Amino acid sequence: MNKILLEFEKPFWEPNSSYIQLVWEGSSPLTEPQKNLKKNWMTKLSGFVVLEPPEQLGHVLCGFIAGEESEYMESLSDEEVLSTMTSLLRQFTGNPELPPPMSILRSKWHSQPYTYGSYSYVAVGSSGSDIDSLAEPLPKDMDAAKPLQVLFAGEATERNFYSTTHGALMSGRREAQRIIDRYPEPGTAVSKAKL
Structure with missing residues (x-):
């Protein structure tokens, strides 16, 4: 899953718009694999979120792309992606004179050596207990005499909200x-409500 952020000098979309949906003719790019990624990678974009507020962020659209098309997009230069996005938006708006975005910013999660993707998922054959195992501190034995050495957090360790930002926060x-419970200050009561 990757994001493509496009900044415009001024919006071409209607005021108070929050999302620009792209509806493709013919086969569904979301369910049917594309044979020619070079020609069709952009069809995996279903639309763009209008980022708010423009006073702070500028006039920015955020598109989402996933799968092989997303991986292919990472192999392209910023100029190639910008040109494709300009053509795409001109096609969908019917305005061949639509100015190109002023700038582009995009994620490249598949190319990152420490992620090779964007977030966790429960694979076939896995279960929530695998997520619980990822969340166990080291050493696993909670003997009070042994100090905790490594704690694991992140959305991949949150059984009920994996793959989400709020799962990472939780x-x-x-x-x-866990640290507060394990190492309370002497003479103080530990309160879970503090967090």
Whole structure:
């Protein structure tokens, strides 16, 4: 999953728009594999979120792309992606004079050596107990005499909200509470409500 952010000098979309949906004719690019990635990679874009507020962020659209098309997009230069996005938006708006975006910013999660993707998922044959195992601190044995050495947080360790930002936040709070519970200051009561 990657994001493509496009900044425009001024918006071409209607005021108060929050999303620009792209509806493709013919076969569904979301369900049927594309034979020619070079020609069709952009069809995996279903639309763009209008980022708010423009006073702080400028006039920015955020598109989402996933799968092989997303991986292919990472192999292209910024100029190639910008040119394709300009052509795409001109096609969908019917305005051949639509100015190109002023700038582009995009993620390249598949190319990152420490992620090779964007977020976790439960694979076929896996279960929530695998996520629980990822969340176990080291050493696993919670003997009070042994200090905790490594704690694991992140969306991949949150059983109920894996693959989400709030799952990552919740896991960080979980591990902070684990430290508070394990090492309370002498003479103080530990309160879970602090987090």
